Amino acid sequence: MNKRGAGISLIIISAALFIFRNVTHFIVAAIMGQNKEALGEGRFDFALEVTHSYSIIPEVIALILGLIYLIFAEIKKG
Numbered sequence: 001m002n003k004r005g006a007g008i009s010l011i012i013i014s015a016a017l018f019i020f021r022n023v024t025h026f027i028v029a030a031i032m033g034q035n036k037e038a039l040g041e042g043r044f045d046f047a048l049e050v051t052h053s054y055s056i057i058p059e060v061i062a063l064i065l066g067l068i069y070l071i072f073a074e075i076k077k078g
Contacts, residue, residue, distance in 0.1 A: 003073035010066030017059045025051060 001009070029047035 003069045003076070007066045007069030007073060010062045010069060014059050014062035014066060017062065018056075021054060021056070021059070 025048070028051045029044060032047040032051065
């Protein structure tokens with residue numbers, strides 16, 4: 001795989017990690033909020049507050065590496 005392909009792959013991985021983190025955060029909060037014994041208006045908001053997602057460091061690293069690979073591929077081409 002050339003540098004351009006590796007850069008695009010890393011950017012796609014970064015986007016997938018970002019989407020997965022946000023979707024799972026809401027799914028876990030929705031599951032936590034489904035307590036039939038205690039119904040309340042702020043239940044989902046409370047569930048969002050207590051469920052913490054992981055760090056964004058892997059996403060940022062993949063994005064930066066992807067951009068570096070793309071930049072070096074264009075510099076080497078020209």
